[in-house]
Amino acid sequence: MLTLPSASRLTQLSTRRPNHRQPWRWPHQLVCLLALFFISTTTFCATSPADPDKVLHIPFEAADDGFDMVKNANLYSGWVSESIFETLLTYDYLARPVKLVPLTAEAMPTISNNGKTLVFHLKKGIFFTPDPVFKGKPRELIAQDYAYSIKRFLDPANRSPSLIFVNGKIVGMDQLVAAAKKSGKFDYDAPVAGLTTPDRYTLKIELTQTDYNFLYCLTYSSFGAVAREIVEGYPTQLASHPVGTGPYMLQKYTPRSKIVLVANPDYRGFIWNFHSSGTAWDNQLVKEMQGKKMPQIGKVEISIIEEEQARWLSFQNQQLDIDWLPQIATPTALDGEKLTPAMTEKGIKLFRAITPDITFSIFNFWDPIVGGYSLEKNALRRAIIMSYNIDDDIIQLRMGQAIRAEMMVPPGMAGHDPAYRSSISYNIPLANQLLDRFGYRRGADGYRTLPDGQALLLKFASTASASAKTASEIWKRGLDKIGLHAVFLVNNFADNVKAANECKLMIFGGAWQADFPDGENFLQLLYGPNALHGNNACYQSPAYDALYKKAVSLPLGPERNALYVQMNRQMEADSAWSLETTRIRNWVMQPSIIGFKKHPILNSLFQYMDIKKKTS
Amino acid sequence: MTAYLLRRLWQMIPTLLGVIVLVFFLFNWVGGDPAYVLAGKMSNPEQIANIRAQLGIDQPYTVQLWIFIKQIVTFNFGASWSTGEAVSSIITTRMGPSMTILIPLTILETVIAIALALGIAFIRGSLTDRLIMIACTVGMSISILVYIILGQYVFAYQFGLFPVQGWGDNLWENLFHYSALPILIALAVSVAPDLRLFRTFILDEVNQDYVRTARAKGLSERRIVWVHILRNAAIPIITYVMSNLPALLIGAFLIERFFGIPGIGREVILAVERSDFPVIKAITIYVAAATMFFNLLTDLLYQAVDPRVQLT
Numbered sequence: 001m002l003t004l005p006s007a008s009r010l011t012q013l014s015t016r017r018p019n020h021r022q023p024w025r026w027p028h029q030l031v032c033l034l035a036l037f038f039i040s041t042t043t044f045c046a047t048s049p050a051d052p053d054k055v056l057h058i059p060f061e062a063a064d065d066g067f068d069m070v071k072n073a074n075l076y077s078g079w080v081s082e083s084i085f086e087t088l089l090t091y092d093y094l095a096r097p098v099k100l101v102p103l104t105a106e107a108m109p110t111i112s113n114n115g116k117t118l119v120f121h122l123k124k125g126i127f128f129t130p131d132p133v134f135k136g137k138p139r140e141l142i143a144q145d146y147a148y149s150i151k152r153f154l155d156p157a158n159r160s161p162s163l164i165f166v167n168g169k170i171v172g173m174d175q176l177v178a179a180a181k182k183s184g185k186f187d188y189d190a191p192v193a194g195l196t197t198p199d200r201y202t203l204k205i206e207l208t209q210t211d212y213n214f215l216y217c218l219t220y221s222s223f224g225a226v227a228r229e230i231v232e233g234y235p236t237q238l239a240s241h242p243v244g245t246g247p248y249m250l251q252k253y254t255p256r257s258k259i260v261l262v263a264n265p266d267y268r269g270f271i272w273n274f275h276s277s278g279t280a281w282d283n284q285l286v287k288e289m290q291g292k293k294m295p296q297i298g299k300v301e302i303s304i305i306e307e308e309q310a311r312w313l314s315f316q317n318q319q320l321d322i323d324w325l326p327q328i329a330t331p332t333a334l335d336g337e338k339l340t341p342a343m344t345e346k347g348i349k350l351f352r353a354i355t356p357d358i359t360f361s362i363f364n365f366w367d368p369i370v371g372g373y374s375l376e377k378n379a380l381r382r383a384i385i386m387s388y389n390i391d392d393d394i395i396q397l398r399m400g401q402a403i404r405a406e407m408m409v410p411p412g413m414a415g416h417d418p419a420y421r422s423s424i425s426y427n428i429p430l431a432n433q434l435l436d437r438f439g440y441r442r443g444a445d446g447y448r449t450l451p452d453g454q455a456l457l458l459k460f461a462s463t464a465s466a467s468a469k470t471a472s473e474i475w476k477r478g479l480d481k482i483g484l485h486a487v488f489l490v491n492n493f494a495d496n497v498k499a500a501n502e503c504k505l506m507i508f509g510g511a512w513q514a515d516f517p518d519g520e521n522f523l524q525l526l527y528g529p530n531a532l533h534g535n536n537a538c539y540q541s542p543a544y545d546a547l548y549k550k551a552v553s554l555p556l557g558p559e560r561n562a563l564y565v566q567m568n569r570q571m572e573a574d575s576a577w578s579l580e581t582t583r584i585r586n587w588v589m590q591p592s593i594i595g596f597k598k599h600p601i602l603n604s605l606f607q608y609m610d611i612k613k614k615t616s
Numbered sequence: 617m618t619a620y621l622l623r624r625l626w627q628m629i630p631t632l633l634g635v636i637v638l639v640f641f642l643f644n645w646v647g648g649d650p651a652y653v654l655a656g657k658m659s660n661p662e663q664i665a666n667i668r669a670q671l672g673i674d675q676p677y678t679v680q681l682w683i684f685i686k687q688i689v690t691f692n693f694g695a696s697w698s699t700g701e702a703v704s705s706i707i708t709t710r711m712g713p714s715m716t717i718l719i720p721l722t723i724l725e726t727v728i729a730i731a732l733a734l735g736i737a738f739i740r741g742s743l744t745d746r747l748i749m750i751a752c753t754v755g756m757s758i759s760i761l762v763y764i765i766l767g768q769y770v771f772a773y774q775f776g777l778f779p780v781q782g783w784g785d786n787l788w789e790n791l792f793h794y795s796a797l798p799i800l801i802a803l804a805v806s807v808a809p810d811l812r813l814f815r816t817f818i819l820d821e822v823n824q825d826y827v828r829t830a831r832a833k834g835l836s837e838r839r840i841v842w843v844h845i846l847r848n849a850a851i852p853i854i855t856y857v858m859s860n861l862p863a864l865l866i867g868a869f870l871i872e873r874f875f876g877i878p879g880i881g882r883e884v885i886l887a888v889e890r891s892d893f894p895v896i897k898a899i900t901i902y903v904a905a906a907t908m909f910f911n912l913l914t915d916l917l918y919q920a921v922d923p924r925v926q927l928t
Contacts, residue, residue: 161655309765
């Protein structure tokens with residue numbers, strides 16, 4: 001097989017300065033340059049269909065944290081990493097509900113032993129992008145890379161925020177982790193019974209207990225394969241030196257400002273062959289993209305633009321190709337669920353996506369005022385929930401770009417029941433009656449007291465942001481109507497997170513976006529044993545916990561989903577959360593962008609998209 | 617002079633120590649615990665303890681303070697807690713963009729304000745003087761946010777004279793393409809207070825006896841203004857300009873954020889949001905040191921400008 005130098009090496013060669021001490025020999029040098037140009041061009045074309053002239057400009061609304069995804073859980077870092085690193089499985093681009101498909105695995109894994117043993121066979125001939133640590137040799141992706149990458153999450157020195165996905169789940173790993181904590185060094189070479197590579201391309205994982213969502217965990221963007229040589233070769237620069245096997249590679253990185261990705265010239269590519277889910281949008285995508293060699297986009301320039309006005313004006317000025325509509329632009333760009341005629345005239349396209357998330361307010365069950373499981377405490381929480389006007393939340397806080405969250409599992413996630421309706425709604429008269437009935441009497445100042453006559457002051461934890469202020473105002477209006485006195489304590493985010501984790505906040509707002517497309521990812525937030533780590537309500541209901549345990553022991557399907565419904569009802573019965581909204585994200589794109597459809601879980605979709613070139 | 621310099625340098629040590637102690641206790645008191653932010657969405661107490669141990673924030677305060685002092689002495693502030701990037705790298709790479717904006721801005725702002733102040737000082741009380749002062753007061757009363765939002769909308773979006781935001785790869789492009797609008801906006805905001813202040817400094821000199829004497833000697837107005845008055849008004853102007861210079865090190869928060877400039881100001885905001893103590897303490901210490909250095913430089917300049925000043 002003819003092996004040609006990679007584009008990056010050719011770029012290095014072509015940018016090398018001539019030696020001025022030697023006479024410049026035109027014909028010889030010219031021939032060399034022409035040859036070099038020819039080779040570089042043919043190399044690019046031979047292995048990657050990506051067109052270097054197709055440059056996609058997109059913004060991130062917040063800064064990334066680098067690309068060592070074991071060490072951070074930053075959404076934007078994950079976004080970029082999805083293009084650079086490859087997981088064993090991925091999601092079908094168009095299929096809804098979402099569907100897992102192999103990525104670097106040859107096929108879906110063999111699952112046995114009641115879901116506890118998973119065997120993956122890797123595709124052969126996938127290579128990492130060239131790097132000096134590989135000493136000029138092609139570095140093939142092998143099963144050991146995935147085993148190593150999984151171990152990195154468990155290495156205490158990496159203090160991984162994604163540890164939850166694998167912690168305690170793999171047979172024999174706990175002993176290795178315990179030894180690492182004792183010795184201060186994680187032994188990556190020590191054998192682990194539950195994580196083995198029987199041959200170069202086979203990865204076998206044995207779980208400590210049945211976990212039907214583990215495949216989703218492995219598909220999470222942080223679980224892309226890294227090469228051990230890279231990690232060890234760049235111990236302090238790994239975050240800015242990602243080397244993967246994916247369709248794109250990092251060309252330029254100005255932390256917190258700009259990220260430039262270029263198509264990986266050695267990427268194996270694929271043919272765009274996804275099936276429409278029957279929507280007009282999908283049909284159009286299939287019509288425009290079917291049969292194309294991918295990826296088509298040669299370069300992706302990502303600018304971090306925190307301010308909404310700057311993003312929106314940049315998009316309108318065509319400095320950006322695609323963005324989600326900032327809230328400030330909603331009144332001028334949208335007319336209901338459609339773009340305004342002015343936008344349509346410019347050829348701007350809109351894709352509305354319900355995000356896989358929920359917003360909610362949490363009651364601390366350990367708090368002496370609002371916590372506990374007695375009827376009078378439940379009545380207080382219920383009345384508080386009934387005083388919150390979700391319609392105001394949608395209109396004032398979300399600028400109309402949200403829907404009411406009826407259940408803890410948002411639309412699009414396994415376990416969501418479209419027919420489910422929450423039993424608690426905004427109802428001021430009923431809330432007042434409830435408080436009267438349970439002895440929360442109004443005092444001389446118009447505010448209610450506890451049934452035993454003591455002062456009743458609700459303390460909401462808040463932040464200094466504009467959205468937090470708006471939410472506080474909505475709460476205050478409702479609570480005043482039912483005679484409950486509330487204060488909103490503004491604090492910094494880190495302090496609020498700490499206090500929430502320690503179950504020291506009385507009431508506070510939260511949001512959760514799906515890590516994987518199953519309801520369990522949301523329902524775990526109220527699972528009793530997760531109190532003090534994730535269950536920030538410290539809600540511990542034996543009934544809820546029993547349902548949760550039963551649900552996770554079942555394979556994904558209707559029986560499991562029915563339990564999810566019961567858990568939602570239990571949460572409502574105990575008034576554990578004030579469940580509020582699921583947000584809608586409006587993706588706007590320039591007329592030249594084709595092939596885009598936001599996936600509920602995947603973020604980096606550059607490899608599925610194309611840019612129409614202007615015809616002269 | 618050498619004795620003066622040594623004495624001033626020696627006096628910096630207790631001042632810096634005071635800053636160190638203040639920064640350290642302020643951060644530990646109100647800075648929030650970064651372990652909970654770094655631990656991710658579903659962290660347990662064991663993870664939190666592990667992170668705290670790795671960051672060294674589980675150590676007694678005295679040990680942490682000693683480590684902080686050692687970092688200052690060795691100029692090694694370690695790595696950012698949130699990104700792992702070396703603090704030295706953060707400061708060196710972000711300083712360039714901030715300086716690209718702030719150095720031209722400071723020069724233009726000072727030169728324009730002095731020139732205008734000299735001009736209007738001689739027509740004091742006239743309609744033009746009053747109109748300019750009213751314009752300055754109005755200009756100062758409007759938030760910089762309004763200037764930025766309007767500037768981006770009108771000059772970048774509507775007229776297309778500048779890019780809305782962005783930053784390039786070379787100094788030329790950055791200075792004349794991406795920095796032009798931010799500098800113009802910052803200039804519009806900063807010239808007004810400078811002009812009012814410098815006008816006052818100059819007016820203090822205009823009616824002095826030496827000006828009358830110069831006129832009586834038959835000197836030209838140009839010479840009186842540029843040589844005699846400006847030289848005497850220079851001392852308060854220098855004090856003001858020099859005291860503002862350390863602020864260059866912390867960049868222009870809003871300008872950098874709205875215009876997508878990868879400067880140090882933006883980094884400071886992010887570090888505060890994430891309780892990234894290594895970055896915050898490095899920048900704070902550098903700014904404190906720079907303030908002391910520029911104060912010393914100001915005193916030295918006094919002597920250069922006015923030989924009557926004796927540094928002893």
